[in-house]
Amino acid sequence: MLNKESPLPMYYQIEEDLKRKIESGIYNYGEAIPSERELSETYEVSRMTVRQAISNMVRNRILYREKGRGTFVAEEKFEQPLQGVTSFSEDMKRRGLTPHNELLIFEKQEPDETTKDILQLKDEEVYYLKRIRYADEEPMAIEETFIPVHLFPELDADRLEGVSFYEYIETKTELSIERARQTIEAGTAVFEEAEPLSIEEGDAILRIERLGYLSAGVPFERNTSIYRSDRYKFISDMQREK
């Protein structure tokens, strides 16, 4: 069942096995999984190792423990609060839509003062992207993105073709995205905005300004989007924190 020779730690293999058994319905939502002592026998590891696996899954809200009672599979709906930072592509896929881009502009330029300030730049150049974002072949948003060149020196239009920018960062570079701040406001479309979105002047739109941060708080992206309000709602899941 488990591979003791594998470079993967035992507790990780146990996690994967438990997740698989939850997925496949062997352990059901709300019901108890076998006790730690029991699992340590079936997996032939010490109870502490089982506990490490379970602790990780508790932290990820897949399981929860009750002293004296057992360990239970968390309810399905809380498993994945979709509150994470996502790119447009990821957002659309999560909504069951197929994303697609039309790249209008891709160039290096001297950033304007606002961008410079927001991205904490001195003399560095930025990539400037202007794109129309489609979902299921219908225009959804106009998006402008500013990215410091020095963070991704080898970036070009081709590299942004198939994959999303966020995916690119996390798979092709050593950097990792940490957090983002977004401000969302309502507005009405002017002609230049209405035309590419196939809506009328004066129609309601959502303006979303996003500032993305890498680890250590380094800003890596300024993103200004205009969404059609008839097709798009912004969804936000939040925890209460005292």
Added chain:
Amino acid sequence: MLNKESPLPMYYQIEEDLKRKIESGIYNYGEAIPSERELSETYEVSRMTVRQAISNMVRNRILYREKGRGTFVAEEKFEQPLQGVTSFSEDMKRRGLTPHNELLIFEKQEPDETTKDILQLKDEEVYYLKRIRYADEEPMAIEETFIPVHLFPELDADRLEGVSFYEYIETKTELSIERARQTIEAGTAVFEEAEPLSIEEGDAILRIERLGYLSAGVPFERNTSIYRSDRYKFISDMQREK
């Protein structure tokens, strides 16, 4: 230093002591704390116990570990990510504005089908509140709230006078707010909305629909708000989660 007789677990006492030493500058941001073996000697506990304390602090982003190098104090947490669920009052105070209400309607009623469905009700009644929300004496939003009566049987208009509803729940009851889901969309004001907000028909507005949950996933509030877009931006801080 540590109290072995205390009902508080040793790892917890160690956490508190380490936090204190970070606060007081004995361990500085970005610098390493003593090694796990060293700490286990000074605290006179096993290394695994020290590890449990440190693991908790790593999870809370107070410390971070680097294999082969040591354990370090995380950078001062960048500006309290204001991503928590907040009531209107809390939101305005956070923005440096003074909130104020005009209560138009407060009554018990049979919920309509949508509300019933969203709040997962059977035959229970709900409180219905309609309020105009002011910030610095200027109208900011129109808000309608539906709250199941059986969750807060002793609620009345007086109790909502001084404090915010969220504050009331957390101080006067045993219940605790857990999370909320909000959908945000843009729209244009019709006359009935424009008039109380002192804006013009056709002006842009933000429609925010919030569903609040107590612990255990019990929905406790359906809140529908219409914000003036010229005065209000929705701010969202998010973490990236793989």
Added chain:
DNA sequence: CGTATATAGTTGTCTATACCAATTTATCGG
């Protein structure tokens, strides 16, 4: 001088065991 190599120190993983605290289940007495 520069480059391998050993070495010591660090966190990461894992074992086997022990006792505690909370809960459930079985047992006994009326």
Added chain:
DNA sequence: CCGATAAATTGGTATAGACAACTATATACG
């Protein structure tokens, strides 16, 4: 049959030790 009590079961805390994987530093070698 009911209720109190005891026993069994569960997760929570803690120990002492071992080896692996990784990093930085000191050392020896060419």
